[in-house]
Amino acid sequence: MSRLNTDDLHILLIEPSAMQRKIIMQQLAQEQVTEVDAVATQAEALALLDRHHPDLVISALYYDDGSADQLLKALRSSETQNDIPFMLISSERRRSQLEFFKQSGAIAILPKPFSHTHLVAALNATLDLLDQNELDLTSLDIDSVRTLVVDDSRLARRHIMRVLENLGIRHLIEAEDGREAIAALQRETVDLVVTDYNMPEVNGAELAEFIRQSPLYSHLPIMMVTSEAQDAHLQAISQSGVDALADKPFEPETVKQLLIQLLNRS
Structure with a gap:
């Protein structure tokens, strides 16, 4: 096309x-x-x-x-x-x-x-x-990548999922906050976590810390999508084990390049 x-x-x-x-x-x-x-x-x-x-x-x-x-x-x-x-x-x-x-x-x-x-x-x-602009990965078939999308805003989740689908990621699992995400991880196999930072119950930094401390999930690449990337929370985010950080609103091309880096090394 x-x-x-x-x-x-x-x-x-x-x-x-x-x-x-x-x-x-x-x-x-x-x-x-x-x-x-x-x-x-x-x-x-x-x-x-x-x-x-x-x-x-x-x-x-x-x-x-x-x-x-x-x-x-x-x-x-x-x-x-x-x-x-x-x-x-x-x-x-x-x-x-x-x-x-x-x-x-x-x-x-x-x-x-x-x-x-x-x-x-x-x-x-x-x-x-x-545009449909699928990721070109050296080590993974993009159709096989299973992604957990975590955001308490349904509209934000929908937008993130649309961007990911345009990049060729079809297997998408939704969670409204970190607590739901942890439950999803315990019943689903995923290759990537894309999460918001500011959420009720368990926020994005706490979710990232849970993943990094777990022997079952510590290998998972984590991208955090947040409107607070320039805020004082940035230090907490960077210390929580996040692999990549994208602003809200984010540019699909930026997300694409970050995902290529994350998934090619996973």
Whole structure:
């Protein structure tokens, strides 16, 4: 199958400011993205979504009639639209205001104003998510890799699993937190653990410590996907025996390269 390009993308842009819409569309055009439906309100966006399935939704944080979190919740609860990649563009910096988007599998959160580098990275992440791009492993058949995905957010699990499936990993086992993950490990054979950090009951660092201290599971490669990679928790994460760390939101290509390193040496 041929590789998708940016000029293949059809984008829905929701931005209440006419000037900001013009600037964003100009920057998209510089990356050969010309199929853009630009609207100002949530109502207009939902009406377009009823008629068309875009490849990517790019949204401001607030509109006159709603907000990006309301729109994303509507998308994620829809049977036909829950797989549409979502990108937020916002001047908001507070973690509490952005955490929902990280946990809901946003493909990117761009600052306002954003740079050319930010935009290119986000568009490439979208292409990677839409494309089938299987891992090329030297020591394992990717179809045989069994992966345990651990995250208390159903939306985050769904996004992680979609990325893994696009990379050719088909055998996926879900757990909502570290306690469920430990139970799953005791009844299932797995080759890889991909876990969130911040979870109730047993968090990601505690799960990693359990795996490393167990003679049955200590060999398992562990990738931690967290929105706290730049936080004070980073030291606890690094000391828990994690092999690789990926940010939320993460870029599929980054995950691909980390998995190649982990699985080729396992």
